[in-house]
Amino acid sequence: MKRRTFIGILAGAGASLATGTAGAAGNHHFTGYPDSYGVLFDSTKCIGCRKCEAACNAVNELPKPELPFDDLSVLEKRRRTHHDTFTVVNKYEYNGKPVFRKIQCNHCQEPACASACFVGAFKKEPTGAVSYDASRCVGCRYCMIACPFEIPTYEYHDPITPRVRKCTMCQPRILEGKLPGCVEACPKGALVFGHRDELLQIARERIRKHPELYVNHIYGEQEMGGTNWLYISGVPFEILGMREDLGITPAPQLTTGALSVVPAVVGLWPMFLTGAYAITKRKEKIAAEERAHAVQKAVAEAEAEAAKKLAAALEKAEREKQAAIDREVKKALKEAEEARKKAEAASEGEE
């Protein structure tokens, strides 16, 4: 049984978790479902036309934005995903030339959001998508804290049923055999849909064939344990506003170590604390015994002292009595002697 399951049981969640769901957020390295899909974004081909944004908006039935999608003035500002915008294209400058990057959920192999969600609302699907189940969501927004790519967004203005919103990789469409909306709409082939391992091959091929065109790095191959959305680019990824310092540790591994201490604390603390209590108790007991002993000793000593005093007093009394008798006897003898002498003297005088 897994340690985490143990905690789950503690919560009264008796059922042990299916390996599938725990897989992508569990505490062993998960290398993705075989044959999972992904999308390869090639920044060298992107022209920043926002067709993907328009398609995403239509496919997900999101509210229409104020400015139409063919208004490219919005590219002058840095934008991010919002509850009504699952994908945005941003423009960056490199050597005076514009370069573009599309932002959307990267569909991590081991998603931080799924690991952070305490009701399991996020799930890594066999299709490669990271899905979200609004019927479980409590709305704590810890997924947004956890996501290293800052993707999930929230419906802050819905009082009763707010949802976390993010790109779904168009999983419903994939299951129907269609392409994700953005991929289908891209006029330049900057987005390629396919199996992730296939996409990695394509990306490597392009980099190998055109070393003068590409930076030798596939973003998403290793980042945060790997993502199903991959990027290749002709400029350093930092220029495209993509963090290159995220490391290759999958998010769930950031917390496994600390979480594994939990059962240990549950197991060990009672022992220590009961021990402490026992020591305290024992101390108290010893103290009480010592006290009783001391009292006894004191009483005994006091009694002995009293007895000694009595004996002495009695002796003294005895001695005084004896002395008085002696005195009286002596006195009587003396008187008798004197009387005898007197009598003798008197008798001599008569002669």
Place this chain on the structure above:
Amino acid sequence: MAHVATPSKKFWTPANIITAIILVIGLVLTVKRFSMGIGAVSNLSDDNPWGIWIGFDLLCGVALAAGGYTTTAAVYLFGMKKYHSAVRPAITTAFLGYAFVVFALLYDLGRYYRLPYPLTIYPGPTSFLFEVGLCVALYLTVLAIEFSPFLWEVLGWAKIRHLVHKLTLALTIFGVILSTLHQSSLGGLYLIAPSKLHPLWYSIYLPLFFFLSSIPAGLSMVILEGTLSHKYLNHKMDEEHHHGFSPVVLGFSKAASVVLFAYFCMKWIGVAMDNNWSHLGTGWGLWFLVEVLGFVLLPCILYAVAAREKNERVAFYASIMTVAGIILNRLNVSIIAFNWRLPAEARYFPSLEEFLITVFIVTLEITVLRICLNKLPILHQHPQFRDAH
């Protein structure tokens, strides 16, 4: 902040008037929050999903309610009988603290009515938040049971009170376990975001930092509240509470000083562990030093001085500094040093309404605390139940 006021014949004292105003404003904003959504009253955004409702109400609320487990552990497990007078106020503060943390959480949760989900139908045990929720829920139950005798005493239900009394030891041990776990897991929440939290605050030791610092936080709250209630609620106290408080202050000062020192050392081990020394030369490093030297080392020394020189006034100041330091640390981790890379315009600052709701919750808590202290046998023992714990 309303002061705990002396009861008088007059109800409308200035303190009560201020309290009433805050409560009215709070109720209005509560209606707004629950009818128009979180966005209507807060500055929370997609970049900053957690604000002061989590950073202050939850993180600080839980840390400052740590007096419950520290005091009960000291008295019942480590046999420090002379601190017995501190137990009842500490349990009260902790219970109310946790109750209001949960109350405040309802404001921050998008679907507050599903709060029991993780503990009932959809457990997500891979999450640190799951652990927080589980332990807080259990500990709140423990605290409620520990707090209940004060009610039973007033009601005169001797039997049930006696039953609870029998459970003291088990409850205390359970309370310490649960507190250890969730105090530390509040720090653990941020382990998953190394790319967002400034390296000086991010450390694999975050759970340990939070747990360690919660101990002096709890002790300091006991000292702080005790000192204040001695000032204002003298007439409510019996002999034990009245005269038993000085040893509590000095003993707790000593303990707080020791733990603060350990915490201080651990903070530096955390910096050394990830070799973050170079960050000390930046503005962030300066801020970190302010926190660690000014609000950890300084109160640590003040406490040591107070314990050595038997100076309760210094202890009182030290407790204020410690509490301020804990609040500063929690806000640093959750708000100030979080998302530190974001450009200035994307950084979070609470809205006035958000702030007022927090003030409202704190005021409400203090009001309830005042009522409890006035009506329940907390600062004195119930004449019928002179128990020898």
Place this chain on the structure above:
Amino acid sequence: MRWVGILCLSLGVAGFGLNALGGKQEGKPEPGGAGLILIDTLAASGKLSYPVVRFDHDKHTKAVENKCDSCHTVAEGNKVTPLFKRQASEDPGRIKAIYHDNCIGCHQRTAQADKKSGPQSGECRSCHAGPRDSVREVIPFDKSLHYRHASSKMVQPAPGQKENCSKCHTQDTPEKRNLIFAKNKEEAHTKCVSCHLEIASTKQPTGPVECAGCHDAAKRSTYKVIADVPRLEAGQTDAMLLVPPAPKSAAKDAPRSVVPFDHKAHEAKVNRCSACHHDARSKGVPACSQCHTPGGKEEGAFITIEQAMHRPMAMESCIGCHNAKKADPQCAGCHEFLGRTTKSQEGACAKCHVQMPLPEGVEQNKALRNSLAQTILEGKPKKDAALRLDEIPEVVEIGVLSKEYQPSKFPHRKVVKKIAAGMENSTLAAYFHSSPNAMCAGCHHNAPASANPPACATCHSKEFQEVDGRKPSLKTAYHQQCMGCHKHMGIQKPADTACVECHAKKE
């Protein structure tokens, strides 16, 4: 309580100190000017106990008012020795003393004369400041500069000679040409600077004597450039036949794969002889095969003759240089797309290599070889084959996006004309585009070149489904082709994102 006060105080102090630290941003320092010299003469004789010296030569030249002999020995005939205060290399101790005595001595004297001066004794690290980048770069002595020197009336031929080459190419004789100008940096500086100084002393306009004059690109860009430089007459041939060694097993009269090379045409295309004769340190103007043997040898860095000719990324090789040419706007439209470094197209080898039996004795006879090459080259086309413009469709309607837009009207003929115009006078294009259909293949790729290429949809699926991620869908294929070509040819309009410029709006 005293301790508390002390702690508070030190906190405050630490705060201010750290704040000052925190405000400093560590960045890369600006590179020094072209006059920056790093003096590390002693590095050769063991580990340095101090960092190398940063020395700003131009600053000092100004300070001593261009009097070279303040620091350098000037030998007879105004020859400036590039060494500092010495004629030849000395032992390390001596050199150290020479530098310290002279530099510091001069600084002290200047300071005593109440003038601005450099560091003196005790200020070691002001000079020993360690390495630093500079904007200095080796001067590309191109054809224009060469012509300006060669044609200058100030550079007179040596007595008894017609040409003035030997003025600079000192080992040059009319019988044996020599590319080499100087063995090393010191000799080069001695030659250039001495000559410039000499001319300057006669109050004639002359070349630069300060570092920046030659070594600073910005400064150099202000100099006059001669656009049409007459061909340099140095006895080189117009055409030559490159004969790779015959395989051992081959029969004696088997056809050989030879390359007729138009030396004259290439001279006009490169900026200086060393573009191909890139390391002419050996005597004369060496043939490639002198260092690049079939097996490779040390002088040629073990690069074989095959690699020397075909390395795709090396600018000294035939293929490398030609690949770079493909990046020119008028070529890049097709060639960037076809791939600059990808596998060579079919029949590409035959563009240069001619299979022919070699007549007897040609291999040993250079003159015979050269005339043979000339003959072959004259048979090559000088102009691109004329396109039958009337045979190609004028407008092609593309209806792939007809759901959203009206069909796109592609001005096919206009585009072909435009591309053809770019190759109008290019002998390179004429030489390599062997058939008129070669140009069609620029867009109609991956099919045999023909006047009736298959429709794009034959291979590219109309469904917006990538077939295997490698073959784009029809929509992508069109867009990549059109936009890619526009981008590489530097055509700004229509913008990639201006959909309605090509696809008229549907009413």
